[in-house]
Amino acid sequence: MKPKVSIVLLVDAVGALSDRTLHQGNLALVDDSPYGSRNGGTPELVTAVLPGQVVQWTAIHVDVQTPVEIEQIAFLGPGEGAEPVTGAATPVTRPDPGYAAVPAYASGVLLAEPEAPASPYTAAPPSPLASNGLENHDLLVWEGIVPFTMAPGVPYRYRLSIRLHEGPNSVLHVDTPALLRV
Amino acid sequence: MAQQHGIIVLVDVDNALTDRTLDGNAFWFDNMKFLGSTGEGTEHLVTIVPGTYYSDGSQATEQVLNWLPASLGAVPPTVPRNYLAEQALQTDRDALADLAAVGSGDEAGIGRIKDQVGVNAKQSRAAKGVTTAKVLDATGRVAGQNAAATYNYPAPVITDITGPAVEQQIMYPAQYGSPDMIYDGWYWAATVDTSRPGIYSYTMHIQLHELIEREDGLVWQPVDLTCTSALEIISDPKRNAFTGAGLGVLPIPDLPPAP
Numbered sequence: 545m546k547p548k549v550s551i552v553l554l555v556d557a558v559g560a561l562s563d564r565t566l567h568q569g570n571l572a573l574v575d576d577s578p579y580g581s582r583n584g585g586t587p588e589l590v591t592a593v594l595p596g597q598v599v600q601w602t603a604i605h606v607d608v609q610t611p612v613e614i615e616q617i618a619f620l621g622p623g624e625g626a627e628p629v630t631g632a633a634t635p636v637t638r639p640d641p642g643y644a645a646v647p648a649y650a651s652g653v654l655l656a657e658p659e660a661p662a663s664p665y666t667a668a669p670p671s672p673l674a675s676n677g678l679e680n681h682d683l684l685v686w687e688g689i690v691p692f693t694m695a696p697g698v699p700y701r702y703r704l705s706i707r708l709h710e711g712p713n714s715v716l717h718v719d720t721p722a723l724l725r726v
Numbered sequence: 727m728a729q730q731h732g733i734i735v736l737v738d739v740d741n742a743l744t745d746r747t748l749d750g751n752a753f754w755f756d757n758m759k760f761l762g763s764t765g766e767g768t769e770h771l772v773t774i775v776p777g778t779y780y781s782d783g784s785q786a787t788e789q790v791l792n793w794l795p796a797s798l799g800a801v802p803p804t805v806p807r808n809y810l811a812e813q814a815l816q817t818d819r820d821a822l823a824d825l826a827a828v829g830s831g832d833e834a835g836i837g838r839i840k841d842q843v844g845v846n847a848k849q850s851r852a853a854k855g856v857t858t859a860k861v862l863d864a865t866g867r868v869a870g871q872n873a874a875a876t877y878n879y880p881a882p883v884i885t886d887i888t889g890p891a892v893e894q895q896i897m898y899p900a901q902y903g904s905p906d907m908i909y910d911g912w913y914w915a916a917t918v919d920t921s922r923p924g925i926y927s928y929t930m931h932i933q934l935h936e937l938i939e940r941e942d943g944l945v946w947q948p949v950d951l952t953c954t955s956a957l958e959i960i961s962d963p964k965r966n967a968f969t970g971a972g973l974g975v976l977p978i979p980d981l982p983p984a985p
Contacts, residue, residue: 598973599976605729608729608730609729609730609732609757610729611729611760612729614967617967617968618977619976619977619978619979620979620983621979621981621983622979622981622982622983622984623983623984624983625983675761675762675776675960675962676761676762676774676776676960677762678760678761678762680761680776680962682776682778682787683778683962683963683964683965684964684965684966684967685964685965685966685967686967686968687966687967687968687973688966688968688969688973688974688975688976688977689973689974689975689976690975690976690978691975691976691978693978693980694978695981695982698982699982700978700979700982700983701982701983709760710760723976723978
C-alpha cells in the first residue's frame, strides 16, 4: 500500500477573485493516488484511497505574489453540500458588466453560494493566531489518516475552503471534491 | 510556503539629489502587512518574515525577498526599459525627415529641428544603469535644447545590500538576471534563514544619476546613497490542521453525503 496520497490544489488567485468562484478553471485538483482517481485537474476530483493511508492537501498558487492557503476542509454528512460530485461546474450567471460597472460585492448573484452550517463531523480548527498575534494559515498542515470506518465505493465529499489573501471576501469554497475508499 | 515578498523602494530622485541623502526621500512598501510588517510607505519599514518549522525542528518554509526600486516622477517601472531608447531613436528619425524639407537659409527651420533633436548626455564611467544618452522628459519627449527641469531621471539602481542581516547570514542577497526587459532584466533577491528569530537591519545601496553640465557637454553623474530597512524574523511550529497537534484520523462522517 502506498503510505501517502498527496492532493495538490492549484489556484489561480487573481482569476478566482475576479470571477468570485473557484470554478471556471480557477481551481485544479490533482492527486498521486495509484488506485484510479477520477476527474483529475478539475474541482470534482475523486481521490481513491485505502484505510490507513495518510492524505495530505497542499495549496499551490499560480501567482507567487498572492498568498493562497487552505482555510478549512470539512467532510460533508448526509444532505449537506449544494453541488453534485460529477455535475458540471456550478454556472455563475451574471450579466456582462461592461466597463465601470459597480461590482456586486455586498449582495446579488455573485455571492449566491450560501454559507452552509458547520459540519458536526468537523473538529473545531485550532486557532491559527499563534504567529505574532496574527492569523498565519501557513502554520497548518492539512493531513490525516483514512479511517477504517469509511464505507467502500461511496464518495465522501468535502467542502474545501480556500483563503486568498485577506479581507471579507477572501474565502471561497467548493463542495465537489471527494475521497473514495476502493 | 506563504508567498514571495515584494519590497518596493520608491525614491524621490529630485529631492534626494538636492538633499544628497535618502533620509526622508525613500519610501518602502511590501506585501506582508497582513502578517505583521510595519512602517509601510515610510522609510522605517520592518518586513515580517514568518518562518515555520516542523516538529523535528527543520525549516518548513522558505521565504524569498525581491527588491524593486522605483522612482517618483519618472517613467513607470512597468514600462520596458527600451521605451526611452526607442523614443530617442524616433526623434532622430523625425528630425532627419524634416531636415530634408528645410532650405539652407531657413534659420527658423534649423532651430526647430535642433529642438526636435534635443541634447545628449554622456555617461560617466561609474554610471551603472543609464540606458539612453538622449535627455528625455517623463513622457518620452526630448527635453529641448535647455534640458530644463523637465527631464526624466534614470531609474534608481540597487548596487549592493549590506548590513547586520547579511553579515550575520540571516539573508543571502544576490543580483539575478532574467529575460524580462523590465528593470533592465536585473533584480535583487534573497532567501532568509528563519531559524534565528529577531530584528535585523540591512543597508541598501542605491545609485541615482544627476545631469551635470560640464565644459564638454552634459553628463550623467552617478550619486551613491544608502538607506536602511529591517527584517523581523519570527518562527512558529507547523501543526496538523485537523487535530491541532499531531497526525490523526480524518474527521469523516458515519454516512457519506447523498451523491
